[in-house]
Amino acid sequence: MVSNKRLNCGFKGYEAPVVPRAPRSIRRRGPLKKLVEDSKLCAFELLAAVAGKLLLESESSASSNVADGKVQLAICRDGNKKAQPNDDKALKSESFDQGSCAESAFIPEISVEECNLLSSFNSLPREENDSVIEHTHVNSSSDFLKQVESDIKLRICKDRSSDGNTTCEVGGSVCIGDSFNCKVDSGLDVQLEDDKNRIGDLSMANTFTVKNPIGECVNTNVLIKSESSVKLPLYRDPIPGSLLRKQWNNVKLGIRDDDENSFGCNKSSTKIRPFRPQPRTGRHKLRKMMTHRYWKVGPNLKDCELYNTSEGMKSFYQYRKSIYSRERCQQVPIKKRKISDHSFAVAYDQDTSSNSVSKLLEKSLRGDKSSSALILHRATGASATTKGHQKSKDPHVKLSIKSFKVPELYIEVPETATVGSLKRTVMEAVTAILGGGIRVGVVHQGKKVREDHRTLQQAGISQCSNLDNLGFTLEPSLTHISPSMTPKKRPFILPCDADEQFPRSSATPMIDSGISNTSFDPPLVNKSDHDVNNIELMSSPKTPTDALMDGAVNVEALAVVPVNLKPKRTELSQRRTRRPFSVGEVEALVEAVEKLGTGRWRDVKMRAFENADHRTYVDLKDKWKTLVHTASISPQQRRGEPVPQELLDRVLSAHSYWSQNQSKQLVKCLSDAHEEMVGA
DNA sequence: ATTAGGG
DNA sequence: CCCTAAT
Numbered sequence: 089m090v091s092n093k094r095l096n097c098g099f100k101g102y103e104a105p106v107v108p109r110a111p112r113s114i115r116r117r118g119p120l121k122k123l124v125e126d127s128k129l130c131a132f133e134l135l136a137a138v139a140g141k142l143l144l145e146s147e148s149s150a151s152s153n154v155a156d157g158k159v160q161l162a163i164c165r166d167g168n169k170k171a172q173p174n175d176d177k178a179l180k181s182e183s184f185d186q187g188s189c190a191e192s193a194f195i196p197e198i199s200v201e202e203c204n205l206l207s208s209f210n211s212l213p214r215e216e217n218d219s220v221i222e223h224t225h226v227n228s229s230s231d232f233l234k235q236v237e238s239d240i241k242l243r244i245c246k247d248r249s250s251d252g253n254t255t256c257e258v259g260g261s262v263c264i265g266d267s268f269n270c271k272v273d274s275g276l277d278v279q280l281e282d283d284k285n286r287i288g289d290l291s292m293a294n295t296f297t298v299k300n301p302i303g304e305c306v307n308t309n310v311l312i313k314s315e316s317s318v319k320l321p322l323y324r325d326p327i328p329g330s331l332l333r334k335q336w337n338n339v340k341l342g343i344r345d346d347d348e349n350s351f352g353c354n355k356s357s358t359k360i361r362p363f364r365p366q367p368r369t370g371r372h373k374l375r376k377m378m379t380h381r382y383w384k385v386g387p388n389l390k391d392c393e394l395y396n397t398s399e400g401m402k403s404f405y406q407y408r409k410s411i412y413s414r415e416r417c418q419q420v421p422i423k424k425r426k427i428s429d430h431s432f433a434v435a436y437d438q439d440t441s442s443n444s445v446s447k448l449l450e451k452s453l454r455g456d457k458s459s460s461a462l463i464l465h466r467a468t469g470a471s472a473t474t475k476g477h478q479k480s481k482d483p484h485v486k487l488s489i490k491s492f493k494v495p496e497l498y499i500e501v502p503e504t505a506t507v508g509s510l511k512r513t514v515m516e517a518v519t520a521i522l523g524g525g526i527r528v529g530v531v532h533q534g535k536k537v538r539e540d541h542r543t544l545q546q547a548g549i550s551q552c553s554n555l556d557n558l559g560f561t562l563e564p565s566l567t568h569i570s571p572s573m574t575p576k577k578r579p580f581i582l583p584c585d586a587d588e589q590f591p592r593s594s595a596t597p598m599i600d601s602g603i604s605n606t607s608f609d610p611p612l613v614n615k616s617d618h619d620v621n622n623i624e625l626m627s628s629p630k631t632p633t634d635a636l637m638d639g640a641v642n643v644e645a646l647a648v649v650p651v652n653l654k655p656k657r658t659e660l661s662q663r664r665t666r667r668p669f670s671v672g673e674v675e676a677l678v679e680a681v682e683k684l685g686t687g688r689w690r691d692v693k694m695r696a697f698e699n700a701d702h703r704t705y706v707d708l709k710d711k712w713k714t715l716v717h718t719a720s721i722s723p724q725q726r727r728g729e730p731v732p733q734e735l736l737d738r739v740l741s742a743h744s745y746w747s748q749n750q751s752k753q754l755v756k757c758l759s760d761a762h763e764e765m766v767g768a
Numbered sequence: 769a770t771t772a773g774g775g
Numbered sequence: 776c777c778c779t780a781a782t
Contacts, residue, residue, distance in 0.1 A: 663776065690770060705770070710776070713773090 528560050678738045685746045715739045
């Protein structure tokens with residue numbers, strides 16, 4: 089009996105104790121609420137002692153509950169599960185001490201500083217390229233000119249520090265799309281001529297020469313692996329000396345720091361500090377743990393106690409917090425920037441007729457880092473393509489984005505992770521990158537055109553054009569796009585969503601639905617959405633010509649391109665895309681609930697869905713709700729992907745168990761604890 | 769930030 | 776899934 093109970097209260101690793109906390113539903117509900125609440129703190133020992141005895145006597149009948157047995161069973165199983173990857177990762181201290189491998193699994197670090205130049209290097213003398221390499225301290229020159237065309241290269245290296253985990257350095261540059269050159273539709277040979285202005289690191293100092301439609305992905309960043317990944321390259325202060333300063337067709341490449349939009353300004357504000365101690369949070373956590381989580385009791389809770397006080401636990405909580413704060417970290421700067429950019433958004437509608445390409449572009453691209461290529465269409469005639477706000481006689485400049493490049497990602501996944509989960513992880517990284525926001529600067533004749541209000545004509549970029557001297561820079565911009573500008577804004581869909589990653593013991597059937605296999609095949613973008621925001625993020629078999637022809641992205645489209653992948657569904661936001669739970673997910677959910685009960689969704693989330701960013705604890709709770717419902721109706725009435733009856737049975741069992749025995753559970757564990765203390 | 773519960 | 780109240 090006792091041992092059984094110990095099983096109940098014992099737990100491994102960070103696994104939150106099933107114990108001393110009654111679900112809020114209980115605590116809050118009904119007349120008993122106060123009672124439970126109050127007595128819990130004051131006289132719980134007494135209560136425990138008494139109740140413990142009572143329970144001991146009523147135990148036999150109570151345990152006749154089928155659920156009981158099952159739950160116990162589940163717990164036993166769990167007890168034997170060793171070192172779930174999840175926990176492993178979370179608790180791995182070096183992750184926190186050294187800059188976080190774990191973090192990098194979620195928050196891609198993009199090296200802006202070690203910038204990426206791209207495209208059309210063919211038009212340059214070979215020596216130029218080489219010298220660029222040197223100047224930028226490329227570690228791996230072999231990567232430099234390596235074209236990463238339609239796929240993402242992974243350099244998978246064994247991560248020494250994290251056994252069992254594999255650190256994937258997604259090769260310095262990930263070219264998504266065909267290439268990154270700019271192309272001038274009319275064949276204009278545009279050369280960037282510069283004088284004083286330098287183009288930012290991420291700049292797209294493209295010559296618009298279209299000699300080779302497939303540009304080279306020039307990767308000048310190399311970097312740190314997990315162990316040294318303390319640096320967050322993207323947001324690091326630019327080190328002048330390390331910057332690329334290369335004359336390139338008279339364009340000096342380097343980070344310009346005179347611009348508020350340049351990296352120099354953003355990096356600090358956007359810095360992701362996942363493991364920075366968060367005082368309030370820490371206190372909060374501590375308090376929480378102190379109050380109801382890790383009570384000092386007997387040997388039973390030794391593990392827990394250990395964790396409670398150990399660095400490991402701290403790390404874990406920090407880690408966990410980091411996950412939850414990840415979004416916040418990224419959002420903060422966004423809000424900051426929002427203000428300054430608001431004018432853009434406002435002005436947009438009024439100013440669209442100005443043909444201010446620079447402006448449109450300025451507002452258009454989002455998503456930090458990397459370089460992209462635009463395909464410049466220069467339509468000379470009256471145009472049917474651009475919107476009605478065009479003045480009839482104006483030649484139009486149509487722009488389309490051909491491809492994007494993501495400079496660098498660091499990813500860490502367990503070796504046991506599925507390919508699908510790897511894909512998904514990469515996807516998340518890419519998503520996070522692009523979600524950060526990006527803005528485009530226009531460089532004309534070597535000068536940055538900042539006057540967004542000016543027309544192209546005024547800026548000298550009009551029809552007669554010297555598009556030859558037009559260039560674009562990509563600048564990290566955590567600007568928030570006004571929803572009004574993105575009427576149908578819709579976050580990108582992760583094709584491999586269903587492929588949940590449960591890097592857990594093999595005892596648990598992992599979910600690796602076939603869906604994941606197609607992860608990178610289809611364009612990431614949800615084309616069917618008719619989303620003007622669609623950019624081809626993913627590699628596409630399309631030839632540049634195709635890209636030109638589909639002309640999907642015209643000026644307007646560009647203007648609203650929100651590489652806003654983070655479903656920051658503010659204000660007029662859409663619903664999240666529906667993501668039915670896979671059987672595997674259900675399984676994981678059921679298992680977690682069996683152990684944790686129905687009132688601790690955050691823990692359930694942490695336990696079984698830690699890596700499933702799109703599953704919030706609310707989602708899990710809702711899913712459980714529907715599961716209970718599903719289980720209680722006849723199979724004929726059920727819809728969607730059928731959940732195995734076995735699982736549904738477990739759902740019902742666990743449900744009834746936890747709903748009927750919640751208070752008993754609490755008391756039981758308390759009494760256990762008490763006995764331990766006294767007995768020992 | 770979490771949890772519960774209704775829509 | 777969303778939204779909200781209450782913690």
